[in-house]
Structures are given as structure tokens and as C-alpha cells.
Amino acid sequence: MKTIKYFIIGVLFLSFNYSNAQVSVNVNIGNPPAWGPVGYTDVRYYYLPDLETYYDINTSNYVYLNNGRWIRARSLPSAYRNYDLYSEYKVVLTDYRGERPYDNFKNHKVKYAKGYKGKPQKTIGQKPGNGNNKSGKEKGHHDNGHGGKSKGKH
DSSP, X not given: OHXXXXXXXXXXXXXHHHHHHHHOOOOOOOXXXXXXXXXXXXXXXXXXXXXXXEEETTTTEEEEEETTEEEEESSOOGGGTXXXXXXXXXXXXXXXXXXXXXXXHHHHHHHTOTTOOOSOOOBSSOOTTOTTOTTSOOTTOOOOSSTTOOOOOO
């Protein structure tokens, strides 16, 4: 009888330890791109207003509309492949968790219209070929959200 009691206590102990291991949460955030804004470690998505595109940090994919469907791709559509992401303003979606940031696209498109500029941003890395300028902005230019360049409507 004593052996059965010890056996049951052992099983309960092991079960309890196993269930604790199952409850622990592992948040695996991907590495943000060098052109991403400094200071945000617990986010998954950026919204790029001028491109009306999302960037998924976890999967390193752009998420954009293509012929009425949301596409996930490693690179931007050909029309934007040469776009300067270091100068593009990034809206950091701090209040969204899930797989479909575009469910809020209508609101994002209005709230963060093309040309939107929020608080000044510094990028994580420097723009390739831009010397020691850590923010990715050209020397002598003010940060207007577009790297000192004037852009027309897309």
C-alpha cells in the first residue's frame, strides 16, 4: 500500500512539473531589419504608409495588396523595389497581435495616409553606403520623414 502511495505521489509530482513546462510562453520575435526604427523590441509589424504595406518582423516578409489579395513576400513589389526604406516612415503597430494586420488596413490607410510623419525616427542600422550616419539620413538634410527628398503621390 505504501508503494502505491509513493507511486501516485511521484506521478503527480512529474505531472505537475510537466504541466508547468507546458504553460511557459516562449515569445520568439524575429530580428528587425536595419531600416527598422530604434526602440521597439516587442512588436511584430510595421506599417509603411507611403507604400500601404506591412512588414512582418517574425517572418521577414512584406504584406501587401496585389489584385485584391494580401500577399506575403520576401521583397517588395517591383514598383517599390528601389524605394528607400531607411527614409520611409514606419508606423510601429504596438497594439496588434495576430497574423492579419491588414484586417485594420482601412483604418491604417486613413489614420496614416501617404506622406504621414509621426515622431522623428532613427533606424537600427545605417543606410548602406552612407558613411557613419547612424540614422540613415543624409548630412545637411532635416528629417521630414522622407530623407530630405520630395516625393509625389503614388
